Amino acid sequence: MSALLEDVDIGRLEAELAQASPQAVIRAAAAAVAPGRLCVVSSFGTESAALLAYVAEVDRSIPVVFLDTGWLFEETLAYRDDIAARLGLTDVRSLHPEPAALAAQDPEKDLWFTDPDACCRIRKVEPLARALAGFDGWLNGRKRYHGGTRAAIPVVEADGARLKFNPLANADQAEVEGVYDRLGLPRHPLVAKGFSSVGCMPCTSRAAAGEGVRDGRWRGRAKTECGIHTMALKA
Incomplete structure (x- = not known):
């Protein structure tokens, strides 16, 4: 256990933040x-x-750490810049996969089809692990209402040597959507085109009526997560 985690009573912190607002969780983090x-x-x-x-x-x-995998929609890249400017975010860091790893493991750019877990590993998991080496804690936007492996996520948890905070764990969809209305924020451009969750282009599809928020991701495969929340971030 890292020195940081030895000094933090995660169970106590989780109990204290169990019903806390997102802002309170961020302040606690x-x-x-x-x-x-x-x-x-x-x-x-x-x-x-x-x-x-x-x-x-x-x-x-x-x-703000943003993983530019090389397979993202142009709409996502434009949305990044728009939202960062509207919210006045002063330190948005766009990370990229290692060129050597792409050349060695995905020379034909078809790894997303033949081995999507490996594709996610070199394009998202490994770059994030390198980025997080400079931090002791990180915030992410997972929510329990997304279901699946996210249905029982805590507000705070240990993630290797770091603390990982889920400020929106308790939020419902109405609360999340209310933030856009309250602040007049634009939606991701692809929402209007039927996408309820957007990741990399090859592995993202439109959601059908009645489907869950993330059902358009890796459609037709058992895969439901890219790996940054399920694989060990060892760097």
């Missing part, structure tokens, strides 16, 4: 780690602006 050692990881996807808005209300200078 900032207080739990040393100054400058907290970041937020965002996909700038269909619901991402809600968490980023709460972060901006607490501290616009918290670094």
